[in-house]
Amino acid sequence: MFKHYGNGIVKGMALTLKHLFRQPITTQYPEERLTVSRRIRGNVLAWSQDNCIGCYTCARNCPHGCIEIETSEKGEKGLIPAPCTQDCPSHVDAARYIRCLAQGKPDEALAVIREKIPFPSVCGYICAHPCESSCNRGLIDEPIAIRMLKRFAVDNNTGIWKQRSKTAPASGKQVAIIGAGPAGLTAAYYLAKLCGHAVTVFEALPQPGGMMRFGIPEYRLPDKILSDNISEIENAGVKIKTDTRIDRPESLLEEGFSAVFIAIGAHQAIELGIEGEDNPKILGSIDFLREVKLGKKVGLGNRVAVIGGGNSAMDSARTALRLGVKEVTIIYRRTRAEMPASPEEIEDSLDEGIKILFLAAPTRVTSHNNELKLECVRMKLGKEDASGRRRPEPIEGSEFVVELDNIISAISQRPRLPDPFGLATGRGNTIQVDPDTLATAKEGIFAGGDAVLGPATVILAIAAGRQAAISIDKYLGGSGIIDETLALPEEIIDREGGPREGWRPETSAIPHQQRLNSFNGVELGWDKDSALSETERCLRCDLVYGVEKYQLNGGACIYCGLCVEACPFDALFMGYSYERATYRLSEQILSKEELLTPDRRKPSGYARPEVEKTLPKQTLLIDRDL
Amino acid sequence: MPELIPQEALWPGNFWLHLLVFTVIIITFILLTVMFFIWFERRLLGRIQVRLGPNRAGPFGLLQPLADVIKVLTKEDIVPARGDKPVFWLAPIVAFVPVLMMFAVIPFQDGALLVDLNIGILYIVAVSSMASIGIFMAGWSSNNKYSLIGAMRDVAQLVSYEIPLALSILGVVLIAGSLSLTEIVEAQTVPFILLQPLGFLIFFIGSLAEMNRTPFDLVEADSEIVAGYNIEYSGMKWATFFLMEYAEALTISAIITTLFLGGWRGPLLPPFLWFIIKVVTVFSVIVWVRATIPRLRIDQVMAFTWKFLLPLALINLLITSLQVVFWPEAPVWLIVFAGLFIMIALILIWSKFFKLGGDRIDV
Numbered sequence: 007m008f009k010h011y012g013n014g015i016v017k018g019m020a021l022t023l024k025h026l027f028r029q030p031i032t033t034q035y036p037e038e039r040l041t042v043s044r045r046i047r048g049n050v051l052a053w054s055q056d057n058c059i060g061c062y063t064c065a066r067n068c069p070h071g072c073i074e075i076e077t078s079e080k081g082e083k084g085l086i087p088a089p090c091t092q093d094c095p096s097h098v099d100a101a102r103y104i105r106c107l108a109q110g111k112p113d114e115a116l117a118v119i120r121e122k123i124p125f126p127s128v129c130g131y132i133c134a135h136p137c138e139s140s141c142n143r144g145l146i147d148e149p150i151a152i153r154m155l156k157r158f159a160v161d162n163n164t165g166i167w168k169q170r171s172k173t174a175p176a177s178g179k180q181v182a183i184i185g186a187g188p189a190g191l192t193a194a195y196y197l198a199k200l201c202g203h204a205v206t207v208f209e210a211l212p213q214p215g216g217m218m219r220f221g222i223p224e225y226r227l228p229d230k231i232l233s234d235n236i237s238e239i240e241n242a243g244v245k246i247k248t249d250t251r252i253d254r255p256e257s258l259l260e261e262g263f264s265a266v267f268i269a270i271g272a273h274q275a276i277e278l279g280i281e282g283e284d285n286p287k288i289l290g291s292i293d294f295l296r297e298v299k300l301g302k303k304v305g306l307g308n309r310v311a312v313i314g315g316g317n318s319a320m321d322s323a324r325t326a327l328r329l330g331v332k333e334v335t336i337i338y339r340r341t342r343a344e345m346p347a348s349p350e351e352i353e354d355s356l357d358e359g360i361k362i363l364f365l366a367a368p369t370r371v372t373s374h375n376n377e378l379k380l381e382c383v384r385m386k387l388g389k390e391d392a393s394g395r396r397r398p399e400p401i402e403g404s405e406f407v408v409e410l411d412n413i414i415s416a417i418s419q420r421p422r423l424p425d426p427f428g429l430a431t432g433r434g435n436t437i438q439v440d441p442d443t444l445a446t447a448k449e450g451i452f453a454g455g456d457a458v459l460g461p462a463t464v465i466l467a468i469a470a471g472r473q474a475a476i477s478i479d480k481y482l483g484g485s486g487i488i489d490e491t492l493a494l495p496e497e498i499i500d501r502e503g504g505p506r507e508g509w510r511p512e513t514s515a516i517p518h519q520q521r522l523n524s525f526n527g528v529e530l531g532w533d534k535d536s537a538l539s540e541t542e543r544c545l546r547c548d549l550v551y552g553v554e555k556y557q558l559n560g561g562a563c564i565y566c567g568l569c570v571e572a573c574p575f576d577a578l579f580m581g582y583s584y585e586r587a588t589y590r591l592s593e594q595i596l597s598k599e600e601l602l603t604p605d606r607r608k609p610s611g612y613a614r615p616e617v618e619k620t621l622p623k624q625t626l627l628i629d630r631d632l
Numbered sequence: 633m634p635e636l637i638p639q640e641a642l643w644p645g646n647f648w649l650h651l652l653v654f655t656v657i658i659i660t661f662i663l664l665t666v667m668f669f670i671w672f673e674r675r676l677l678g679r680i681q682v683r684l685g686p687n688r689a690g691p692f693g694l695l696q697p698l699a700d701v702i703k704v705l706t707k708e709d710i711v712p713a714r715g716d717k718p719v720f721w722l723a724p725i726v727a728f729v730p731v732l733m734m735f736a737v738i739p740f741q742d743g744a745l746l747v748d749l750n751i752g753i754l755y756i757v758a759v760s761s762m763a764s765i766g767i768f769m770a771g772w773s774s775n776n777k778y779s780l781i782g783a784m785r786d787v788a789q790l791v792s793y794e795i796p797l798a799l800s801i802l803g804v805v806l807i808a809g810s811l812s813l814t815e816i817v818e819a820q821t822v823p824f825i826l827l828q829p830l831g832f833l834i835f836f837i838g839s840l841a842e843m844n845r846t847p848f849d850l851v852e853a854d855s856e857i858v859a860g861y862n863i864e865y866s867g868m869k870w871a872t873f874f875l876m877e878y879a880e881a882l883t884i885s886a887i888i889t890t891l892f893l894g895g896w897r898g899p900l901l902p903p904f905l906w907f908i909i910k911v912v913t914v915f916s917v918i919v920w921v922r923a924t925i926p927r928l929r930i931d932q933v934m935a936f937t938w939k940f941l942l943p944l945a946l947i948n949l950l951i952t953s954l955q956v957v958f959w960p961e962a963p964v965w966l967i968v969f970a971g972l973f974i975m976i977a978l979i980l981i982w983s984k985f986f987k988l989g990g991d992r993i994d995v
Binding site for chain 1: 676678679680681682684920923924925979983
């Protein structure tokens with residue numbers, strides 16, 4: 007018994023006595039401040055009244071409901087435009103027209119939209135809505151359905167903006183525009199209406215509209231809607247000459263036009279670049295869609311594969327389905343997460359019975375008794391490339407064959423430039439221009455839209471058209487001001503208790519059976535109640551509400567930091583402890599076990615010398631054994 | 633009362649002045665030393681654990697206890713709603729006052745004490761047990777099972793350890809031939825630790841148990857009963873318990889110094905400085921023990937005193953009595969060696985007998 011305990015006690019006492027004479031170890035962590043106890047008594051969550059606009063994002067984001075906020079009912083126009091307005095290429099003041107709709111004035115809302123774009127209906131139907139991606143409401147639950155609200159405004163207006171619009175006096179100068187797409191028509195509209203130039207638009211195809219008409223199927227954008235918008239442009243004095251192909255822009259200058267704007271779009275499908283591609287049964291998606299729109303008969307078999315993952319692949323696949331094809335497959339080399347097509351389109355495609363083959367890429371096509379054999383290879387995702395998407399890599403020996411009747415290639419498009427244009431081209435055969443003025447190297451010739459950007463969206467083309475109108479007007483000696491005031495000065499309505507909680511109303515679509523054999527519009531607009539309830543969700547980021555009470559329930563707060571991350575205005579920030587937590591997450595080097603050396607003979611306090619170098623100088627390194 | 637103290641011992645003049653001056657000295661000494669001890673213990677413990685200990689407030693962290701005092705004084709004072717409130721209020725005072733009272737008879741140097749009682753050590757044994765009443769009051773009035781368990785453990789521990797403690801003191805008293813602390817110090821031409829090594833060991837262990845220090849801190853065993861009797865206390869009342877514990881450590885150190893280490897006696901340095909040096913040394917050993925030995929289990933604690941300390945204390949008393957009665961002129965070196973030999977032999981022999989739970993419990 008004594009041996010057991012006595013030895014233990016004596017040994018222990020000797021050990022503790024020995025430790026008494028050792029050098030103490032102090033490891034100071036680099037992120038630890040030199041003041042005393044900041045992490046305990048400091049301000050853990052700080053709120054800045056100057057930055058807070060009372061948008062309730064933090065309160066709605068808190069998982070424990072710790073943040074209590076009360077704002078004044080009256081909002082004031084702040085200095086910063088809302089993110090939706092900022093991120094719209096044409097800077098349509100979405101926040102403002104949503105408020106107009108909330109007041110029950112779709113007329114005013116349309117006037118606000120019309121101030122910036124001449125295609126409100128088109129945008130209401132098919133805009134790629136970058137505004138929704140940047141919407142701050144998306145930080146809470148789901149962004150405001152800005153496109154649907156725009157569609158509601160367009161569908162329910164009485165055309166009051168026309169009474170307020172003015173046409174500028176004629177300037178006596180002539181402008182030629184090649185291509186009646188969104189960019190060309192936008193430029194034409196503003197040059198004719200607000201700058202007073204005589205504008206003629208030349209279009210090679212039988213109808214104006216460009217990609218809006220020939221690239222987007224009828225079921226997404228009904229022709230009537232597009233024609234309405236285009237006739238509005240024609241009313242502004244724009245002459246549109248269809249079936250007229252221009253081969254040399256200089257010839258127009260010689261004919262007496264003072265400036266030429268090339269907006270020919272990107273109408274040539276890019277080849278797949280695989281063996282056996284020159285088969286007539288392989289169609290380009292854009293050619294296919296155009297043929298269908300022009301009413302020509304496109305002979306498709308029962309099994310069709312669409313190669314690609316963008317919106318035009320979805321359009322081609324769904325169009326093929328409507329033409330009576332039994333089996334449509336989309337082949338895409340990455341996964342659904344990387345698909346460039348908009349999620350709603352993918353959802354709708356799957357809904358309509360289209361199969362999507364992910365992680366597969368075609369390698370070879372062979373023709374066999376009226377039948378195509380498409381050899382594909384399985385892919386796996388590798389490292390991220392420059393665009394942030396993971397690069398697909400083929401898996402050796404995973405080849406397989408798909409038997410098909412037709413293949414539609416929807417990889418991408420590029421501008422089809424006739425040789426005599428003689429303009430410098432860049433990546434993807436796009437025209438090179440001065441990014442600020444859109445001027446080409448040739449005097450008086452401007453270019454914009456998809457012809458410059460490569461295949462992009464309608465709203466980007468409209469923005470390019472506006473930019474072209476400004477710089478052409480300046481080139482012709484005008485002021486370059488193409489902004490008009492169509493809406494009345496805004497009366498800001500009161501808001502009680504913050505934005506409405508909840509998700510956006512459901513968008514209804516036509517029944518499934520009606521879709522497959524007709525080109526009827528799939529998506530249905532909203533009624534008044536849905537639109538009104540959606541406007542109530544808006545945070546009104548461009549307004550500033552006085553914050554009367556901002557209270558954090560410290561007992562319930564778990565310092566998760568979600569509110570700080572959600573705050574769009576940097577009005578909330580975490581104090582010391584939070585910073586420490588994030589450092590811990592990002593830098594795994596600060597684990598104490600790793601910092602203390604397991605080897606006592608080693609003079610450094612760090613087990614990993616490579617880590618030691620990365621630490622700030624104030625870190626004390628005290629030797630463990632001296 | 634004035635006749636208790638001989639007229640020549642009333643240092644500043646008359647009785648009342650003497651009382652006033654020494655009361656102030658004692659209270660100041662206790663408060664300052666407790667603050668020093670808190671800092672000292674934390675620093676020493678830190679060094680033993682190969683770290684620095686408090687080092688931010690003031691030079692070497694010396695102002696740390698002061699900061700703690702301010703913190704504790706400004707804390708919210710909470711009284712349990714269903715507690716026995718008057719008792720709850722009284723408990724810290726009842727616990728602290730006896731510790732303060734013990735200092736009345738401890739000589740800082742020859743004649744420098746409040747009152748030189750001729751039954752000084754008996755008085756100390758009597759008064760020191762009273763602190764447990766305060767602790768039990770605290771445990772009872774808190775209306776909390778943990779605090780009650782802690783308080784009951786304290787009482788059980790006190791009752792058990794008081795016996796070997798008192799028996800080991802008797803050895804000292806027999807050799808010195810007096811109960812007065814001044815006379816005990818004066819009798820120590822050789823420090824009694826050498827003459828009574830076993831008595832010292834028993835007294836040291838017993839007093840560790842009496843002031844509830846590791847390894848006998850079952851009263852506030854954090855891992856089992858959270859904080860024991862003072863679980864419901866906060867603010868100044870809690871601080872009073874804390875003060876009581878450290879004052880008790882100080883007092884025990886002072887008593888050990890007086891009984892076994894020759895009190896104020898020592899060469900060269902002034903007597904009171906010797907006294908303080910010895911007190912701090914004893915306290916350092918207490919901290920050293922705390923840093924080394926883990927907490928015991930309650931059955932181990934009880935078995936240790938009844939089966940080990942008590943028999944040894946009785947044998948020690950017997951041997952001392954025999955020596956004092958039959959061979960009072962024994963040479964000192966012989967007593968020293970005999971004492972050491974007896975201590976080692978007894979401990980070794982008795983540890984053979986020491987069993988827990990009738991040897992059914994494997995420890």
